[in-house]
Amino acid sequence: AQSVTQLDSHVSVSEGTPVLLRCNYSSSYSPSLFWYVQHPNKGLQLLLKYTSAATLVKGINGFEAEFKKSETSFHLTKPSAHMSDAAEYFCVVGGGYNKLIFGAGTRLAVHP
């Protein structure tokens, strides 16, 4: 069975400082992993996805994530936060045919 755990429900950073959002997964086979972003009162938008190609995945808006099989992690990072990055972020694992398992979400606050 597949599962996903986002280790922080809230993260607060200052503008211009690095962002780290942590995600651990459990999967009985090689997983597909995704990060989605949800801005207030909007639908979710794909940031990036890992599907067994390169372990370092680059996404939109300067975000990237590294797949680490030994640590069962897929943490999301960005070198320098911008005010517009304030949103909720969801780590998602492919859970079998036609199934996606969503993490509980991490709310990112960015302060001036």
Added chain:
Amino acid sequence: NAGVTQTPKFRILKIGQSMTLQCTQDMNHNYMYWYRQDPGMGLKLIYYSVGAGITDKGEVPNGYNVSRSTTEDFPLRLELAAPSQTSVYFCASSWDRPGTGELFFGEGSRLTVL
């Protein structure tokens, strides 16, 4: 190109009332989904469809029904609304099955049952 469009954006229902959340997509996607989002819980799959005429239950289907008569439309029916159905509902679509491809989401429908 509107993507995924949901209506209504907001609705208040009384216990026992029924309603339909509308969802339409203009990307000719085969796969469509209904999720509900509760605070601190992530998204839970209610129903999904792999093409016109084919639907299947997700994790939390009780109290809901769906139909898929066309590729574009995937309405969600709530029968006998209960306070436990207070949530934000998202419709999504994808070209490929969800483990492979990107899901495109609507902006959500916020439902309150009183």
